[in-house]
Structures are given as C-alpha cells and as structure tokens.
Amino acid sequence: xxxxxxxxxxxxxxxxxxxxxxxxxxxxxxxxxxxxxxxxxxxxxxxxxxxxxxxxxxxxxxxxxxxxxxxxxxxxxxxxxxxxxxxxxxxxxxxxxxxxxxxxxxxxxxxxxxxxxxxxxxxxxxxxxxxxxxxxxxxxxxxxxxxxxxxxxxxxxxxxxxxxxxxxxxxxxxxxxxxxxxxxxxxxxxxxxxxxxxxxxxxxxxxxxxxxxxxxxxxxxxxxxxxxxxxxxxxxxxxxxxxxxxxxxxxxxxxxxxxxxxxxxxxxxxxxxxxxxxxxxxxxxxxxxxxxxxxxxxxxxxxxxxxxxxxxxxxxxxxxxxxxxxxxxxxxxxxxxxxxxx
Numbered sequence: 001x002x003x004x005x006x007x008x009x010x011x012x013x014x015x016x017x018x019x020x021x022x023x024x025x026x027x028x029x030x031x032x033x034x035x036x037x038x039x040x041x042x043x044x045x046x047x048x049x050x051x052x053x054x055x056x057x058x059x060x061x062x063x064x065x066x067x068x069x070x071x072x073x074x075x076x077x078x079x080x081x082x083x084x085x086x087x088x089x090x091x092x093x094x095x096x097x098x099x100x101x102x103x104x105x106x107x108x109x110x111x112x113x114x115x116x117x118x119x120x121x122x123x124x125x126x127x128x129x130x131x132x133x134x135x136x137x138x139x140x141x142x143x144x145x146x147x148x149x150x151x152x153x154x155x156x157x158x159x160x161x162x163x164x165x166x167x168x169x170x171x172x173x174x175x176x177x178x179x180x181x182x183x184x185x186x187x188x189x190x191x192x193x194x195x196x197x198x199x200x201x202x203x204x205x206x207x208x209x210x211x212x213x214x215x216x217x218x219x220x221x222x223x224x225x226x227x228x229x230x231x232x233x234x235x236x237x238x239x240x241x242x243x244x245x246x247x248x249x250x251x252x253x254x255x256x257x258x259x260x261x262x263x264x265x266x267x268x269x270x271x272x273x274x275x276x277x278x279x280x281x282x283x284x285x286x287x288x289x290x291x292x293x294x295x296x297x298x299x300x301x302x303x304x305x306x307x308x309x310x311x312x313x314x315x316x317x318x319x320x321x322x323x324x325x326x327x328x329x330x331x332x333x334x335x336x337x338x339x340x341x342x
Contacts, residue, residue: 001029001033002029002047003025005024005028005029005297006021006022009021009024009025012078013074016074019066019068020066020068020069020074023059024063024069024290024293026046026047026048027042027046027060027063027290028290028294029047030042030043030045030046030047031271031290031291031294032294032298033045035270035272036271036272036275037271037273037274037276037287038272038275038276038277039057039060039061039276039277039287040053043056043060044056046059063286064283064286064287065282065283069286069289071123071124071285071288071289071292074293075122075123075289075292075293075296076148078293079113079145079148080150082113082115082120082122082296083113083122083145083148083150083153085115086113086114086115087149087153090154091154092154092155092156092178092325093113093149093153093155093156094113094114094158094255094258094323095111095112095145095155095157095158096112096114096119096157096158096159096255096259097109097110097111097138097141097157097158097159097163098110098112098160098256098263099133099162099163100263100267102274102276102284103274104130105128105129106126106128106129106281106284107126107127107128107129107130107132107133108124108125108126108127108284109124109127109133109137109138109141110122110124110141110259111124111142111145112258112262114255114258115258115299117258117261118258118262118299119258119259119261119262120292120295120299121262121288121295122141122144122145122148123141123144123145124141124285124288125137125141125285126281126282126285126288127281132162134165135165135167135168135171138168142175146175154178154325155175155177155178156178156179156180156252156255156323157172157177157178157179157180157181158179158180158181158252158253158255158256159179159182159256160182160256161181161182161183161184161238162184163181164181164182164183164187164216164240165217166216166217166219166221168181169181169216169221169223169240170221172242173223173242177242178241178242178243178323179240179242180239180240180241180249180250180252180253180255180256181240181241182237182238182240182253183216183238183239183240184199184200184238185198185200185203186198186200187199187216187217188216188217188218189201189202189211189214189215189216189217189225190214190220191211191213191214191215191225192213192214199216199225199238200238202225202238203227203229203236203238206227206229207228207229207230208226208227208229208247209226210224210225210226210227211225211226211227211245212224212244212245214240216240223240223241223242224240224241224242224243224244225238225239225240225241225245226239226241226245226246226247226249226250227239227250228250228251237250237253239253246324248324249324251321252321252323252324254321255321255323262295265295266288271291273287273288273291
C-alpha cells in the first residue's frame with residue numbers, strides 16, 4: 001500500500017523532497033490500517049526495520065514536526081482534481097464551511113467539497129482552545145480554495161448559522177459565488193418596510209416566507225432571505241442566499257449535510273481525532289493532513305472499484321439533488337478589504 005501511495009505522491013509532486021517522499025507514504029498507509037489518531041498505535045504499524053516502539057514514535061514525531069510538510073502545498077493536487085471533477089460539465093461545485101472542536105483543546109475550521117453523498121476536506125486551520133474562528137481565518141481558507149478552482153467554475157458556499165457575517169457575505173458577493181447561509185434568529189434585518197426586525201421575527205407563524213430585498217445586520221448588507229419551517233422540525237431554516245428566494249433554493253442548504261459523514265470519519269466513526277494527545281497545533285495540522293490524504297486515497301480507490309466492478313446496487317444511477325442557483329442578485333456592495341473580485 002505504501003509503495004502505491006508513494007508512486008501517486010511522486011507523480012503528483014515531482015519536486016517533493018526525498019525525505020517526505022520516503023516517509024509520508026508510510027505514515028498514510030499506517031494511518032489507513034490503524035484508523036486512529038493515537039500516534040503510538042500508528043507508529044507501531046509503520047513498516048520500519050526497527051522493532052523498538054520508542055524509535056518508531058520518534059520517527060513519527062519528527063515527521064509531524066517537519067515544517068516542509070505543509071497541508072496547503074501537499075494536498076493541492078488532489079484538492080484541485082476533486083474540484084475539477086465536482087465542476088465537470090458545468091456542474092455547480094458545492095463547498096461547505098464548518099468547524100469542529102476537539103474537546104476544549106483545539107478548534108478546527110474546515111472547507112470541504114461535496115463528492116457524491118459525502119465530502120472531502122480541502123483546507124483547514126487549527127486553533128488552540130475552544131474558539132469561534134472568525135472571518136480573518138475564514139478568508140484565508142476561502143482565498144486558498146479560490147486559487148484552486150478551475151477557470152469559469154460555478155461555486156455554491158454552504159455554512160451553518162455560526163458563520164454568516166457582513167464580511168463573509170460581502171466576500172462571497174464580490175467573488176461571484178452562490179451561497180446558502182443559515183442564519184441565527186437574533187440578527188437585525190430590514191425587509192423593506194422601514195422597520196428593523198430580527199431574523200427570528202420573519203419565521204413567526206409562517207411555514208414559508210421569502211424576502212428578496214432584505215438588508216441584514218445593523219450595517220444593512222443586502223441579501224435575499226428565505227424562510228422554511230417544515231412539519232416535524234423544531235426550528236425553521238432561515239437562509240441568506242444570492243438569488244431570488246424560493247422553497248427549492250432554501251432546500252439547497254440540505255446539501256451541507258455531506259460534511260457530516262466527513263467529520264464522522266475524522267472523529268467518532270473513523271480516526272478518533274478527538275482522542276489525540278498532541279498539544280501543538282502545527283503538529284495536529286500535519287496529522288490531519290495525513291488523515292486527509294488517507295481519505296482521498298480510499299475514496300479514489302473505492303470509486304475506481306465501483307466503476308470497474310460495480311455491484312448491482314452501484315449499477316443503478318444515484319438520484320442526487322441539483323443546486324438551484326436561479327437568477328443571480330448582484331446588489332451594490334463594498335468589497336471587503338483583502339478580497340478581490342473575479
């Protein structure tokens with residue numbers, strides 16, 4: 001397995017240093033076999049000549065301390081390929097932004113790309129402690145992913161209610177991306193009647209509501225809003241979007257759930273990342289990179305197998321929702337500092 005991964009790394013990164021080209025495939029293969037964030041368990045599976053566990057652990061610690069092992073650089077070829085495939089034949093590339101916490105020790109902000117019914121990681125940032133990683137961190141990831149997009153790509157960004165801000169919406173509008181951002185119920189909004197309400201007020205006593213000329217936050221950033229409260233759900237979806245709001249476009253937000261099985265792979269039903277004993281964020285970032293490369297390798301192998309030798313279930317075409325982008329609403333906005341328009 002390590003040899004096959006090494007060949008793929010060498011093909012994708014012809015200039016990758018000899019040390020990383022030798023060590024990284026071994027770590028990825030051991031991670032796939034161990035399926036754990038416990039570095040001792042991973043080290044014990046490394047195909048090395050030394051049988052001493054302490055020497056194996058030291059080998060892995062040196063790799064996680066290697067400053068040349070940068071997630072943005074190493075993952076780039078696979079991220080670019082995943083984005084190209086997601087946008088093939090003019091399809092909308094569906095991105096999700098979310099944060100996961102590892103107890104009270106680390107917060108990880110991540111952007112993923114939807115692949116089938118799940119997602120693959122593209123870019124992330126790690127911060128010590130429980131933290132709400134704000135727009136400065138978000139913008140770093142957004143700019144990183146934008147550099148990887150194929151020319152002319154259509155993109156839709158999905159994000160949960162902890163992330164929408166004036167700066168984020170202005171960045172997305174300036175970039176020309178579609179977006180579906182879930183909103184909290186306590187945000188200030190003016191829907192054109194001159195009265196300042198809260199986003200929660202829009203959902204009181206209604207099953208559906210659509211406000212194409214809403215202005216959000218105290219600063220009044222223009223963005224259409226759709227509200228949908230389906231039977232059996234405790235809370236409504238209050239969704240900011242880039243186009244004229246309809247029920248179907250509110251439901252586009254449901255595509256965000258592809259990121260949940262990805263986080264499960266990282267955590268409780270996969271590598272158990274929350275159990276890591278690492279204390280340094282840079283080392284955790286590199287451990288996540290090893291896990292991400294393992295995910296890409298496994299997904300690619302699985303998709304190739306399904307294509308070459310499909311089971312009866314895999315032969316049936318999957319019915320998947322298609323994002324409804326609609327007519328783009330392009331209000332006059334200020335470009336937030338540091339961003340650039342297409």
